[in-house]
Amino acid sequence: MSEPNTRRKREHQQHIKYILDVAESTFAEEGFFRTTMRQIALKAEFALGTIYSYFGSKRQLYEKVIETKVNELVSLVTREMADVPSVQDRVKKFIHAKMTFLCENRSFFRLYLAELDVSRPDVDHILPKKVRDKYDSMLCDLTDVIWRGIREGLFKPMDAKVIAKTLDGLTNALALSWLGSAKASRSIKADTNAVTELFLHGALIHQEPTQNPGNRKELNNES
Amino acid sequence: MSEPNTRRKREHQQHIKYILDVAESTFAEEGFFRTTMRQIALKAEFALGTIYSYFGSKRQLYEKVIETKVNELVSLVTREMADVPSVQDRVKKFIHAKMTFLCENRSFFRLYLAELDVSRPDVDHILPKKVRDKYDSMLCDLTDVIWRGIREGLFKPMDAKVIAKTLDGLTNALALSWLGSAKASRSIKADTNAVTELFLHGALIHQEPTQNPGNRKELNNES
Amino acid sequence: MSEPNTRRKREHQQHIKYILDVAESTFAEEGFFRTTMRQIALKAEFALGTIYSYFGSKRQLYEKVIETKVNELVSLVTREMADVPSVQDRVKKFIHAKMTFLCENRSFFRLYLAELDVSRPDVDHILPKKVRDKYDSMLCDLTDVIWRGIREGLFKPMDAKVIAKTLDGLTNALALSWLGSAKASRSIKADTNAVTELFLHGALIHQEPTQNPGNRKELNNES
């Protein structure tokens, strides 16, 4: 009794996984609204009704796609950051893991950005809270790391949350630039390193930082 | 014949401006697909057909909205950066001008992000090339400035384009975080300064940079 | 300015009236669920969207059909009953007016019956309260008349409301029998008279009613 049941369930899971894959790429290529359920059904070689029996509605299918991928991303990043002793290396790991994932899942990244866009907080939260929470938990981990770095005197004493968000945004920004250009993937390592370098040391060459403190002070008084 | 014509034209221009404003806020709030032409017509208190006689189609109205705003943004940033002698101050001006504009045009920023998403190069270019070119021209200006900075020995000898894109993305990233939180606008100056600081000097506190060159080297070898 | 406007409005009203007529006959022939909006649109020679721009939804169109007809029915019956002095004649007028209307609007009567069926009081009230109230107002008028008849010693001292409902149901019942048989309309007068006769005097021939009171008493004791 358990054997056939198990096989059925296994097939069921495969179907779900397959439809999710098809849906992800289609949504990513066309966007949520331009994508039709019929398109997805045709690509996945299932009947229209089958898609509905699995996911209930277009909206729910879309959310499942996002949720699945965000979970993958968060899991990867969290796993990579764990068990790394040095604060600085943790940050590097974060950058590296996230950039790698986004690079390997460019189509998903489009969806992810689109979601950020439609953050109308009043009406129905586009992303289910579950997904946002998951992502936030990752940012919290990063914030903690930076916070530790600040206490250790490694990072500048700024708002750890702002730094974390900025770093998160910085990686998004770079990934974004990949979307436009069909750049060869060989440059990803270089880009990743560039981001790390910029984030950690800035764009300026440090001429004896203590020599021109006025420069720094001026910065904070501007405008 | 020219007098009434002039008044007519003036009114015509006002109508167009007004409809564009209404369209911008509606598109920004609802997104392109959720927005209907009827909505815009009702809000603008014009007949549906009138909107069409002015803009031809929903798509064209949308593009006109984007184009108008991007022109404003680019004009502002370009104007602000001009006539500033020091390379470093030009970069600061860029950051300041762009952040200010995005902050004062948050609703537009949503649209702008949404467009980035749908950059499907094969099918109909979502953003008319004209708009992309305009924006790119701004980035080129920035690249030039950074390039000059590199030659002057101010900036690190990295790919100037990458640095420019990163800076552009960094500002986007921070603006993005404003969308989520209904943050008080007082923090914008602080955020701007934080971005400038991070971009120029990085997150790390500089302990005698020459003392641990290995650290820097290691960075570039990381896989 | 008023002339063309008036003509437009007149046409608009005509269209609405025409669509309502088409919808009524179609709903009556096919029932609510079997009727499709496309059917109605085709029969009415309007585009599908036009029907929706007039009535919003299938449900609303349906309700408008019912409401319109119930209003007609109630108006007719109320008008006919007014200004008739004798109680007995009022009752006759009620029967006659209602039967005539149902006979001339057989297709509507089908809908009317169908509605009674789906009187699920918990979920969405199928008939808008407005319609029910209208109909109830007519029954109240009838109840008042009967009530007056009871006080005048004309009718038996029973619950006036029950008598009214019974009379209403009696007319429904007879109209119902018309639906099945495609009876010639000449018999309607005869049927109407039969109903009136039965309602007023019963089916029994009255043999000196005071002679066997036991018979009547027994009736009320039957379990």
Added chain:
Amino acid sequence: MSEPNTRRKREHQQHIKYILDVAESTFAEEGFFRTTMRQIALKAEFALGTIYSYFGSKRQLYEKVIETKVNELVSLVTREMADVPSVQDRVKKFIHAKMTFLCENRSFFRLYLAELDVSRPDVDHILPKKVRDKYDSMLCDLTDVIWRGIREGLFKPMDAKVIAKTLDGLTNALALSWLGSAKASRSIKADTNAVTELFLHGALIHQEPTQNPGNRKELNNES
């Protein structure tokens, strides 16, 4: 081989009976179209395919439900009317038996009414002829009784069929009023008696029926 077969058949019969019960209540609550086969399957705790293997189609299941109940009704009424000598008592029995059944099977009554509505004689006969015939046979019995009553000088010399149909409709009408109001069942006896009283003696109080024959004559000449 016959023993298990017998048990199997017994179980089979139980399953069918159970599904019919579930179907009846569901159809009655939701109507034919709003009811889905899945609903019935879930409520009955059978697989969807099982329902189909028993009843072939939704339509057939529905018809079986109606047929079963109409058979019950007709059997009850026929049984009750049999072996009662007096014509008047037979009529009373008819009223009593039918009203009791409808009261105890309100949910079925909804279906029954709905069917009357959709009596489109041209297209697929909604009610299978078998069911109509069964019901008609009951009405024939009633007609015979009334016919006998007329010959015995008990009932007025009207068309016996009309009287029978009217009485049938009268009971339907009253049952109908039960559907709307969630009346306490205690009043059913009273209602039954009221119907009997009205049917037999009419709503009027009989003042020396011989005194105003003109009134009666006038009735038949109206309109």
Added chain:
DNA sequence: GATGAATGAGGCTTCATTCAT
């Protein structure tokens, strides 16, 4: 030029029914 009623293609979704296990 301005208007808005009319259009109809096309999308989402439901659900009766089938069939391989």
Added chain:
DNA sequence: TATGAATGAAGCCTCATTCAT
């Protein structure tokens, strides 16, 4: 025989666009 996943036809409704006034 029982199961329920898979099917796809068909329905409701939206909305960009047109065109007669």
